[in-house]
Amino acid sequence: MEIYLVGGAVRDTLLGYPVHERDWVVVGASPEMMLNLGYRQVGKDFPVFLHPHNNEEYALARTERKNGRGYTGFSIDADANVTLEQDLQRRDLTINAIAQAHDGQLIDPYGGLADIAQRQLRHISPAFAEDPLRILRLARFAARFAIDGFTIAEQTLTLMRQLAAADELAELSCERVWKETERALATSSPVVYFETLISVAALTPWFAELQTGHAQPAFIRALVAATTLTDSVAIRWVAAVSTLNSAAAHALNQRLRVPTELQILTEQAQLISVQQLEQAPAELILQHMNGADCWRRPQRWPQLLMIWQAQGLSTSRVQVLSRAMQQLQTVKASDLIASAAAAGQVLQGTEVGLRVNQERLRLLQQAL
Incomplete structure (x- = not known):
């Protein structure tokens, strides 16, 4: 049994980003072996396990084969004979398909290191086009890494256009679409996410209202x-x-x-x-x-x-409207009631709300 650090943790370390979570792939193991070692299986059918002490995810090396539509239409093979290279090949981008052994050695069968050096986001194989979610995911990566000078390889853009034209984006759930969009909006260049979707004709069906003929x-x-x-x-x-x-x-x-x-x-x-x-x-x-x-x-x-x-x-x-709000927030119903009482008046019921509104209006007129 061999264990490798994979995916975003390796990529982000190479790019100098902090690593917030680590994913591991286990080669040459079975579910029974993992359970005997104290790992806890996540779900019934998916070969992912939680470490008994730190809860990090350890996934059995696996291959995936398209057998339906959408991002869930895959069959999984997590046999103990699946190799590390086979597991890495099912991933989306070369920069996400670099593994690190326990001694620090990097295993890079698909040229991820070269693509990092050349600032390229490039698919690993034509199987990229089997999962419509990858359009949104890659657009998000383009937004995240635009600040580092990354661009999408032309061959990959071609695959994205083909995938968008296949109408499988409609198979995605709104929750997955919003999650990818939300994560893209949190990047330093969220506009790249939408520009990428525009460039590969992938605004429909989810973002059809953003379709426009204007250049900007x-x-x-x-x-x-x-x-x-x-x-x-x-x-x-x-x-x-x-x-x-x-x-x-x-x-x-x-x-x-x-x-x-x-x-x-x-x-x-x-x-x-x-x-x-x-x-x-x-x-x-x-x-x-x-x-x-x-x-x-x-x-x-x-x-x-x-x-x-x-x-x-x-x-x-x-600035004017911001300062005005700060002033208006000082208006308190209790103060107005007390002030009216001091003048021998009783302020109650709907009159309180009206007086509060009048005082806010007076202060706002002064501020403007």
Whole structure:
């Protein structure tokens, strides 16, 4: 039995990135051997085991054969005779198919080291085109490693186009699509993810609303701007999606089942245009603050301001509206009730809410 470190841990070490989790492949072992050594099997049919002490994942070397549609249509062979090279061959990219032995020796049967040196994202074999999820996964890798100068090999782009044209992307679950998208949005160059999908004609069926004839559509410009402002996945996504019309943004969010808070932010961001917001009177701005429930959820206003800023709202206006919110948050119903009582008045019921709103409006008018 031989054990090798594989995948992202090896790749990221070679690229100088911190390693947060390690995956291992075990060659020449059976499930019975692993169980006898104290490993705990994950699931009933998949040959992955958890280490008895550190819970790291140890997978039996395996091969995969396409026998259906989508990313789940594979049969698995985890026989003890499966070699390390066979296991590595089933992986997607050469840079993910480098193994490290216990003595530090690197096993690189498919040229991953050369591709790291040449900054290439390249598929291992034509079997790459058997799994539609790999389109999204590779687009995410392109986004993550764009900062290091990585680009996708032309032959690999050709396979991605063929896979997209086969209509198997529709076989993916919305959860998997959103997970890959969310991870791409967290990278330093999330725009590369969408540019890659555009370049291989893979926006449909999941991102059809982003299809446009413009060289640099509004959602791309907003995403680029949001990326310079924040690393928040929520703000990056909403800044981009809320440039669509409301029906298209709603359809996209619903199809991907994005978190409810992101859907709410999208709706709120679309209620007023950036052009209107530059000159909007205090009454209209306060209406939007109230509608976004900013008093119970104070994080929403800074988020909305950043979304609007990514869409072109001037920095000076953002600063004014940010300071105004800070002032408005000082308005307390209890203070107004006490002040009224000191003047011999009784403030109660709906009158309290009206007085709070009036005081917020007064402060907002002053701020503007």
